[in-house]
Every structure is written in C-alpha cells, then in structure tokens.
Amino acid sequence: MTDTVRVPRTTVVRLLAVVPKGSGLAVHLAAMLAASPQGEGSSADWITHDGGPNPVPGKMVDWRNREGGEETCESDELEGWYHPHGEGARYDIIAYRVTEGVKP
Numbered sequence: 001m002t003d004t005v006r007v008p009r010t011t012v013v014r015l016l017a018v019v020p021k022g023s024g025l026a027v028h029l030a031a032m033l034a035a036s037p038q039g040e041g042s043s044a045d046w047i048t049h050d051g052g053p054n055p056v057p058g059k060m061v062d063w064r065n066r067e068g069g070e071e072t073c074e075s076d077e078l079e080g081w082y083h084p085h086g087e088g089a090r091y092d093i094i095a096y097r098v099t100e101g102v103k104p
Contacts, residue, residue, distance in 0.1 A: 016068045022090045030068040034095030045097040051083030060099045066090050072099060 016029045034046060046064075049055065054075050061075045067090040075081075080093040 021067055026068065027066045027090075030064065030066050031094060033068060033070075034064045046095045047097060048095050049081070049093050051092065052081065054078070054081045056096070056098055061096045062099055063093050063096045066092050066094055 012029055012032050016026060016033070019025045019029065034048065047055075056075050059075050060072065061078075062070065062072050063075075063078060063080075064070045065080055069091075075096070078093060080089075080091045083089060083092045
C-alpha cells in the first residue's frame with residue numbers, strides 16, 4: 001500500500017532553499033516542483049523530460065533543472081537536454097514548457 005502526501009508548493013520551495021544543493025533530497029524536491037502547479041492554469045503546461053534530444057527546437061521555453069533552477073530561454077541554447085552524466089546531474093533539464101513560440 002502506498003500513501004500519498006500532498007505538500008504545498010511553498011513548503012517545497014522553502015525546503016529546497018535549505019537542503020544541500022545536489023543532494024538526493026534536493027533532486028527529489030526539484031522533481032516535486034516540476035510536477036506541481038505554479039499558478040492558475042499552469043500545471044498541465046509542464047512536460048517532464050527524462051533526457052534525449054531537444055524536444056522543441058527553436059522554441060522559447062521555461063525550464064527546470066534537478067537543482068531547482070528555473071529560467072526562460074531559447075531551447076537551442078540549453079545543454080541539459082541529454083543528461084550525459086547519468087541520473088542526478090544537477091543541471092539536467094527535468095521539465096519544460098513552451099512559452100511564446102520562436103525567439104524573435
């Protein structure tokens with residue numbers, strides 16, 4: 001039997017700020033953030049990424065890495081898509097969402 005515990009996003013963000021960067025707990029918390037809604041209507045926008053080629057070339061994306069970092073840029077500028085260092089590299093992209101199409 002598995003029990004599910006729901007933790008408010010704000011609590012996860014606060015925990016992520018105090019746990020050691022790159023630790024197993026930080027990786028788990030970052031994954032929780034990637035799967036959690038950030039605001040109204042945004043939960044379905046995030047797509048989990050498990051490594052591989054850039055799934056949205058030429059698009060502007062919001063992205064999240066294992067360390068909890070989050071930013072917006074053109075997908076072609078990112079090096080964290082492939083996960084070349086195996087499971088748990090802190091800069092691996094674990095989730096993304098397309099923002100406004102092709103960068104001008």
